[in-house]
Amino acid sequence: MGDHNHGDPTTSDSVAKAGQGQVEKFQDPGLPPHRPRLADKDPRAANRAERQVAVLLTISVIGTLLFFFGYFAIPLDESTTISTLRLQNVLLGMGTAFAMLGIGVGVVHWAKTLMPDHEIAEERHAVRTEEDRQIAETMVSEIISESGIKRRRLIRYTLIGAGVLAILPPIGILRDLSKNLDPAVLGHTLWKEGTRLARDPEGTPIKAADVTFGSAFHVIPEGLNELHEGKLDEKAKSVVLLMRLNPEDLHPSPGREDWAYNGIVAYSKICTHVGCPVALYEQQTHHLLCPCHQSTFDVTQQCKVIFGPASRALPQLPITVNSEGYLVARSDFHEPVGPSFWERALLEKESGR
Template sequence: MTQELEKTTPAGDPIADPGLPEHQYRPQDVDPAQEKRTERQIATMFGVATLLLLGFCVAYFTIDQDALIFVNGAGTGGWSAMNFTLGLTLGGALLLIGTGIIQWAKKLMGDHEIIEMRHPARSSEEDRSAVMADINAGIEESGIGRRPLIRNSLLGALGAMGLPAIVMLRDLGPLPGDKLMHTVWKPGMRVVNDVSGQPIRPSDVEVGQLVNGQPAIFFETDDEGHAVMHGHDVLNAKAKAAVILVRMRPEDITPAEGRENWGVDGILCYSKICTHVGCPISLWEQQTHHLLCPCHQSTFDLADNGKVIFGPAYRPLPQLPLAVDEEGYLVAVSDFPEIVGPSYSFLDRDQKKLDEEMA
């Protein structure tokens, strides 16, 4: 059996409930003019924050990214004018919005003491109804419905917060445009060995053989001996332009309508990029004419237009039409007529559009 202990004074009497101190009214509670003045001050903070956010966007597009300020005496360094301005405008806007909200809560929202009694962890229907009533009371006491000036200026400032996000996201890199629908392959461009860079003649490929190839442009140089493509441009182009050459007996090939002349003496050329998630593939079964992707086991029948016969791949392997140039080397007739890469929904939509244009 437990006994409840009571706090007592030295005389043995219980301590009386001290209660709450006398409520101290704020100037805004008793002076309507002060209330209006505070409201205008807060709205001004939100308005200036909106202007700063607009200034952020203007500065981004108008200030030269190489311009410097606060250059030292030697003239060899300084602060980036763009970074300084962007930081000043965005930081100032965030500061004003935060300060305005704090001032609104401290000086204009409801200011009276609330006693909350302890209750069991499980909420009853009465408690939930009471909570909703408190929420509605808080909304009413905040004055958001009665103070359209503050409400509208805050909404404007918060809405303008999206502008810097749009500008900074746009700065992540150039938009792809229609680059996903094209590669560097051009009519008459030679197919070369992926390792040696040597052009390939039909006689160099035996029946049943697979050769990894790529466009000759990666090995071409200008009049001064400099590479036509170099650096990250080569890597980006190689990611889509890699191909495989396979040679089969012509009687084993079943070309689709319009593809009867896409090969040379049984030599066909396909993209090396799997249409599932873009893995490079070259696991060749010469007896069955099947090409296997090592990542997720998608299997393509190269004797039947690269058709998917197993696995999660959605589209056939894109085929590159081939011909022979005046010197007897294998060349591309055109770029891939199909989109090279994984099967995403927007790529399939663009492929459908491309097919309609070609038709």
């Protein structure tokens, strides 16, 4: 007869018991073996890597100069066309991309090929403020010394040149935010009583019957496309979004009961946060979304802000229909369009503060 206890988990070795075979402490595997890089062994490889880093930083400099060429050499005035504006945007975008990419890739390549890559391990230590400061100071000194920036003059000079030039494009952009810019320009648009609503960009008038439930139209004032001067500026101020809802879903405030027509409403397309174009309409929720910073506006509540950084509702354009059934404006906007700081500046100017 065999052993009756065969297979019993309390006596069989086929099942591990608690504590059986446990290791009291994990063994420290130690640091992996150091593999020197080619630049560590061959001075010619190190010099070649240094030149590669300098080339990448020079690309950053070229990108910054390309940005300035697009910013200053291409004028924007009343005669500016869409193609000219697109060319400038390409130059600004490519210039900024190369300026940032050149510095980023150059520094990474520098660290991977020339800076020391030895492995170290140190024990945790108690944090003491003064000791911590001294350790941090020592670490910074060691990093500067090990980076080789003091002895590698070619990298040092190209890095300084690329870094100094890279901060200039933002300064150039902020230059346009001058305090001398009159905020009153956003207080009035091309909309006026009787102006027909037209599709953007075709410029064809819109009849109320064309606007179905759930639809959304990008709208400009009729005649905008015929302008020869200030066309882009006027469009930037005047463009609106046109939607049709069930009239029972709208909740107009007192005095705005006749600003819509059979559930058709029109609101400024310019986000009241920083002026991005509000471009997405959710038919089921009746929400308008700004793609830049996710500000969300409720069309049923006069486009009040329900999410995001925008601080006020989108301005509403009062509309009605004419005798031919075309949608027309009742008047201009009753408040400045655009970011909220424009409105505050305008009000301060009008009040003399």
